[in-house]
Amino acid sequence: xxxxxxVLAVASDEVAATQSxxxxxxxxxxxxxxxxxxxxxxxxxxxxDESERPAVGARLNAVAEELAALVGSxxxxxxxxxxxxxxxxxxxxxxxxxxxxxxxTHHLITQTIDEVVDIFVALGYQVATGxxxxxxxxxxxxxxxxxxxxxxxxxxxxxxxxxxxxxxxxLRTHTSPVQARVMMAQDPPVYVVxxxxxxxxDTFDAAHSPVFHQMEGLAVADGITFGDLKGTLAxxxxxxxxxxRTIELIPHFFPFTExxxxxxxxxxxxxxxxxxxxxxxxxxxxxGCGMVDPNVFEAVGYDPAEVxxxxxxxxxxxxxxxxxxxxxxxxxxxxxxxxxxxxx
Ligand code: PHE
Numbered sequence: 001x002x003x004x005x006x007v008l009a010v011a012s013d014e015v016a017a018t019q020s021x022x023x024x025x026x027x028x029x030x031x032x033x034x035x036x037x038x039x040x041x042x043x044x045x046x047x048x049d050e051s052e053r054p055a056v057g058a059r060l061n062a063v064a065e066e067l068a069a070l071v072g073s074x075x076x077x078x079x080x081x082x083x084x085x086x087x088x089x090x091x092x093x094x095x096x097x098x099x100x101x102x103x104x105t106h107h108l109i110t111q112t113i114d115e116v117v118d119i120f121v122a123l124g125y126q127v128a129t130g131x132x133x134x135x136x137x138x139x140x141x142x143x144x145x146x147x148x149x150x151x152x153x154x155x156x157x158x159x160x161x162x163x164x165x166x167x168x169x170x171l172r173t174h175t176s177p178v179q180a181r182v183m184m185a186q187d188p189p190v191y192v193v194x195x196x197x198x199x200x201x202d203t204f205d206a207a208h209s210p211v212f213h214q215m216e217g218l219a220v221a222d223g224i225t226f227g228d229l230k231g232t233l234a235x236x237x238x239x240x241x242x243x244x245r246t247i248e249l250i251p252h253f254f255p256f257t258e259x260x261x262x263x264x265x266x267x268x269x270x271x272x273x274x275x276x277x278x279x280x281x282x283x284x285x286x287x288g289c290g291m292v293d294p295n296v297f298e299a300v301g302y303d304p305a306e307v308x309x310x311x312x313x314x315x316x317x318x319x320x321x322x323x324x325x326x327x328x329x330x331x332x333x334x335x336x337x338x339x340x341x342x343x344x
Contacts, residue, residue: 001041001056001059003037003041004037004038004041004059004060004063005063007031007036007037007038007063008063008066008067011031011066011067011070012070014027014031015027015070015071015074016074018074018078019078020078021075021078021079021082024071024074024075024078027071028071031067031071032064032067032068032071038060038063038064038067041056041060042060045057045060103344105340105341105343105344107332107340108320108324108332108340108343109213109316109317109320109332111343112316112319112320112323113195113213113215113316115240116193116195116215116236116240116316116319117193117195117215119235119236119239119240120193120217120236121193123191123232123235124191125191125192125193125217125219126191126192126193127192127193127194127195128178128181128182128192128193128194129178129194129195129196130172130175130177130178130181130194130196131172132171132172132196132197132198132199133160133169133170133171133172134169134170134171134172134177135167135168135169135170136152136165136168136169136170138172138177138180138181139157139170139172139173139174139176139177140152140170141299142177142180142296142299142300143176143177143179143180143255143256143296143299144255144256144293144295144296144299145255145256146255147165149255151173154201155201156173156200156201157170157171157173157199157200157201158170158171158199158200158201158210159171171198171199172196172198172199173198173199173200174198174214174216174313175194175195175196175198175214175215175216175313176216176256176311176313178192178194178196178216179194179216179218179256179292179296179300179311180296180299180300182194182218183218183220183297183300183301183302184300184301188220188221188222188302188306188307188309189219189220189221189222189307190218190219190220190221190309191218191219191221192216192217192218193215193216193217193218194215194216194217194218195213195214195215195216195316196213196214196215196216197211197212197213198211198212198213198214199211199212200212204330205330206327206328206329206330207329208329209317209329209330209332209333211333212315212316212317212329213315213316213317214313214314214315214316215313215314215316216311216312216313217232217289217310217311217312217313218292218309218310218311219232219309219310219311220292220297220302220307220308220309221307221308221309222306222307222308223308224307224308224309224310225308226259226291226310228310229289229290229291229310229312230247230249232310233247233249233263233287233289233312234246234247237263237265237286240319240323241265241268241323242268244266244268244271245265245266245268246265246266246272247263247264247265247266248263248264248266248283249261249262249263249264249289250262250264252288252290254288254290255293256290256292256293256295256296256311257288257289257290257291257292257293257310257311258290258291258293258294259290259291260288260289260290261288261289261290262285262287262288262289263285263286263287263288263289263312263314264283264284264285264286265283265284265286266282266283266284267281267282267283267284268284268323270282277322277325284322286314286318286319286322287312287313287314287315288312288313288314289310289311289312289313290310290311290312291308291309291310292308292309292310292311297309317329317332320332324343
């Protein structure tokens, strides 16, 4: 029994000194396990004198309970500490600044194409595309351009193959050859817009780029008139530049339309009174247009007695420069992100 009292005397300090649940478990085995003094005394109980037995037995139970209580309360403390550590390790500091992701944007040329295409898609037009390396036939002949036309010279047009008129391969100088491709691929009615890249031998300067973009429009059906052309272009001008815009069509010449015109839109900046944006004229020259020439219909296998149509085509860079006040076309091609980031 003295041995047991000695064990009990230091047990409280020993239990309090344990630093982990594993240590506590080890101590518990030593204090109350099968090889502990407590267990040994219990086993010896039967050998005791019957008169001593109740008192010793009661004391053994009391000590056992006390040890269990000591271990139990220490266990709750250690468990709580372990839990706290886990929570602390897992904690997220919600006051830290987040990780920022930079959102990209489409190039202004792409944005402009998308916006103009949307205006025409809303009218029922479809989008068509064609190759950038064309045949001279599609780029010139089908479009009623005579063999002697100066634009066919390699001083004006870039060629992948030049000289043999039957298999010449120019880089297309406009999106108009897709007019021919679309009409040869389908019967009327046709309502298409054609955005795409085009090439000319222009020197790269503030107003010119040898690579630029155009958008073609073509509508062919039974009974289409010049009035339809004018109404369609006026609608486009109002949608793209604002409700107040008016247009004028000034006679011009293109081989593939007759009559042909240049479309001007009233200046959105000065409302037509004259300012630097419109060169003081009040009008901004936007694109070429006209009624599809009967010779073009014949070249692609349409009957000019059955259908009429209009076509128009203009530069995407030009439209974007006018609308956004950009004065140098090279900004579109320089890949200077400070320019691009202005149009997010
Ligand atoms: N293709 C002409 C150009 O590049 C524009 C145009 C298209 C004119 C369609 C009339 C009809 O200038």
